[in-house]
């Protein structure tokens with residue numbers, strides 16, 4: 001089992017949360033409460049390897 005940690009980086013309002021949630025749920029959700037950071041965890045199988053994926057989605061500084 002491999003652990004993979006991923007951070008989503010980008011400018012304010014560029015769609016970091018939308019991209020992350022779409023990857024995890026296959027759905028586009030238009031609006032978020034984006035004033036807090038989130039860590040998502042997902043278990044997946046990629047090329048026959050089991051992965052524990054942790055995705056860090058930071059909130060922009062305002």
Ligand SMILES: Nc1nc2c(ncn2[C@@H]2O[C@H](COP(=O)(O)OP(=O)(O)OP(=O)(O)O)[C@@H](O)[C@H]2O)c(=O)[nH]1
Pocket residue numbers: 010011012013014015016017018019029030031032034058059060
């Ligand atoms: N039409 C469209 N709108 C998008 C897309 N991705 C993001 N948006 C919109 O762009 C806005 C910002 O998206 P977020 O995912 O909140 O962006 P973010 O980078 O996480 O924002 P911060 O954390 O505030 O910096 C939201 O209103 C989304 O609905 C897309 O692929 N298409």
